[in-house]
Amino acid sequence: MAPGERALCVRCDTVMARGSRIGPDGALAFTVTGLVLAIPAATMPFVTAAKLGSERVSLLFTGVASLWTHGMPEIAALVFLCGGLVPIAFLCCLACLLVPAHFGRKAAVAEPFARFVRLLGHFSMPEVQVLAVLVALMKLGSLVDLTLGPGFWFYGAMSLAVLFAVRCFNLQAAARPDPSAPPAAAKAR
Numbered sequence: 621m622a623p624g625e626r627a628l629c630v631r632c633d634t635v636m637a638r639g640s641r642i643g644p645d646g647a648l649a650f651t652v653t654g655l656v657l658a659i660p661a662a663t664m665p666f667v668t669a670a671k672l673g674s675e676r677v678s679l680l681f682t683g684v685a686s687l688w689t690h691g692m693p694e695i696a697a698l699v700f701l702c703g704g705l706v707p708i709a710f711l712c713c714l715a716c717l718l719v720p721a722h723f724g725r726k727a728a729v730a731e732p733f734a735r736f737v738r739l740l741g742h743f744s745m746p747e748v749q750v751l752a753v754l755v756a757l758m759k760l761g762s763l764v765d766l767t768l769g770p771g772f773w774f775y776g777a778m779s780l781a782v783l784f785a786v787r788c789f790n791l792q793a794a795a796r797p798d799p800s801a802p803p804a805a806a807k808a809r
Contacts, residue, residue: 624638624641625638626638642784642788645718645722646784646788647714647718647785647788647789648715648718648719648722650781650782650784650785650788651711651714651715651718651781651785652715653781654707654711654778654781654782654785655708655711655712655715657774657775657777657778657781658707658708658711658774658778660770660771660774661680661771661774661775661777661778662679662680662681662704662771663679663771664679664769664770664771664774665677665678665679665769665770665771666678666679666680666682666753666768666769666771666772666775667753667757667766667767667768667769667772668766668767668769669760669764669765669766669767670764670765670766670767671763671764671765677769679771680704680771680775681700681704683699684696684699684700684704687699699749701743702743702744702745702746702748702749703745703746703748703749704746706740706743706744706745707744707745707746707778707779707782709740710737710740710741710744710782710785710786711781711782711785713733713736713737713740714737714785714789716733717730717733717734717737718789737789738789741786741789744782744786746775746778746779746782747779747780747782747783749775749779750772750775750776750779753772
């Protein structure tokens with residue numbers, strides 16, 4: 621389908637598929653972008669807090685370690701999984717699925733693996749962590765001097781790349797016909 625084009629059911633006008641405005645390799649482009657941005661997001665300073673001459677620089681997972689050591693291992697595990705490990709695993713699995721498809725190859729287990737990637741996409745929530753950091757900055761900004769580091773901006777860009785990769789991948793999946801479904805007539809608009 622052409623970009624922006626929709627396939628509609630001839631009987632009920634239900635949208636059956638949409639042509640991606642970004643192109644067929646949009647999901648792959650956002651996936652690679654997210655993987656590249658994840659490296660500086662994890663290694664560069666995330667937030668710097670300073671008060672009375674004392675300064676503390678934190679990285680992406682410093683908060684997870686603090687939660688763990690202060691008696692909140694369940695929350696630390698959730699933050700680590702949903703904000704760090706699952707988004708990276710999602711991007712890696714999506715790359716493993718999309719790179720062979722880009723070169724015209726398809727793995728024998730592509731469809732079960734694609735379902736697993738979609739499942740990971742539901743639990744990948746880096747944007748929630750970005751919002752949580754922004755809320756914490758608003759609350760703590762009057763108590764200490766807080767500075768967002770480059771790691772935060774890389775992480776924010778990575779979370780946008782994850783969101784766009786999920787969206788493009790879901791559009792690709794919606795455009796692919798279900799082999800078990802009976803053939804249906806469709807018209808393009």
